Amino acid sequence: MTTTMPAPVENDEANVNDGAVGKGSSRARKTFVYFLLIVFAFVFIYPFVIQLVTSLKTNTDAVDNPLRLLPNPFDAGAWSRLRDTDFPRWFLNSTIVTLTVTTFRVLFASMAGYALARLKFRGRDAIFTSLLAVMAVPGIVLLIPKFLVLNELNIYNTYAAMILPLVVDAAGVFIMRQFFLQIPVSVEEAARIDGAGPFRTFWYIVLPMARPALITVTILSFQGSWNELGHYIIAVQDPKLFPLTRGVAGLTSGQLGSGSQFPITMAAGLLMTIPTAVVFVFFQRFFTRGANVGAEKG
């Protein structure tokens, strides 16, 4: 699990101010830059191409000709065999867990974020300080501790075990709080003068204004819970409950009788990538922005 802490970059072509740098570019330099880019693009994209092509090969062909881009013979067997395994079940589980986690995470993060940004109450600063402390706890060292609690609460090996610990994410609360801080207070004051209480103000006035932040948290949460592995390892042990990451990770050790059936593992990997890829392509802007807030917390 590498860092899940991507970053800013709003500006596309329109907002570039790297100014003079490119101006006097000689032809040779341009060629060199394009050459570098193409080499890098090749390195970054080619593995995915190989993945796609291999998923359409027979295993023998995949092993013998790993570099060849034309399957010979063309064989979509891996894809259809996936259907007869637990894979569809895992996909369903991932969908259930991700949607539930994301819904509640967005709701709870905006509730807490609003309270921490705008409402005056005793203990607020203490809560916020604890939140910052909590964000500093490295996730990986919590694996055993979380298992202990799930076990103690008698919910180990249930959907609840996968979902509940993920429905609040300190970074999400932080992002929402930072956003609410930017909204002019005058808006809420107007609502208050009209007689709206804190809940009405939050739900009907402020929350609709927070759309960009809400989308950011939604996307980070979707991507995070879809790709999560460690937590699902310690939360469930019944293959019927596995989400995709947990189930597909087991394919390497030959569960499902896949052995080292590369076409199957490649196809499984591709299928589980599609939802995040789609979200990424459509919401790229928000991806990068939310990450920026997360990264600046330092």
Next chain:
Amino acid sequence: MTSRNLGRQARAGWLLTTPMLVILGLFLVLPIALALWVSVSNWTGRGSPLNSDVGFVGLDNYESLLAEPGLDRQDLMVSIRNTFYYVLGVVPLQTVLALLLAVVVNQRFLKGRTWFRTAFYFPSVVSSVAISLVFLFLFTGTGAVNQFLDVFGIEGPSWFSDSRGLIHIVGESLGVWSTNSPPSGLVDNDVLGLSLWEWFKGPSVALSAIMLQVIWTTAGTFMLLFLAALQDVPTEVEEAAMVDGATTWERFRHVTLPHLRPTMLLVITLGIIGTWQVFDQMYIMTQGGPAKTTLTPAYLSYSTAFNSNKWGQGAAIAFLLFLLIFVLTTLQRVILRDRDKVKSKPRSRRREPQNESSGVAA
């Protein structure tokens, strides 16, 4: 503001934060407390660790990990050694690659820069499981990587089953030592239960393959950080340097690079914190093998508890790792504070586009 209003606010404040407090309390604070108890107990994973038949063993678990000679300590030291080399390799390389990608993508004349940026960042959003499966395939003995190397007449190793250490290999090829009969001065001297020869092994070939994968995955993430910083390099300074006749390289070296220093520090420290936690790849690809050369503290902690049922020790390893990362995080804080003191100006510059964009979006 009336006191009635304040009362309403207080009630609303607590109600709105309740879900967060309950969940974080239950699944973050409570777990840490429970694990702290387990790390000083002899719980074997049966029943509840709070049962009366579970005994308090004091610091035994920590002692067997740090002080007593034996396999437990040796495994921990091996995992720390592996991760040390892993961090030493991954952090500089991913930082340099990220910077290089950012600089190249940032060229103004470039057509399709958005497309390239997306391509480089894409691996960051793909699940580690999917990527690990692809790399397992690419790095098999007769896999794509070795066939590619074969084109240049290089015979690639059987990556994920090769436990030879890089420093051992390099030393042998330079004629410094022979791995068959390593120098006795290194073999006979132990530090914390591991011979010097073992400490100086370097990352194994298998671990190096994982390092390549991780660098490939995360470089795009950090590229975005560098890109953001590059985009507010002050244009006037650049132009002034150009008028003064500075070459492209001089401008990069003396204008751009100093401006990137804070981001560089951030990337390095985030990298260090992230890399010490490496777990997924070991779980998916190697399970710590071959010959324990991809064992890491995070994976060791997991397998000690879940596979060997030594829960006390597994929890103790988790706390030791926690401590280690905490020290590194504190170090990061100190470094970043310095950064803020020196570079308060660029920071305020950097805020501008951000506020603007949220304003527009709202």
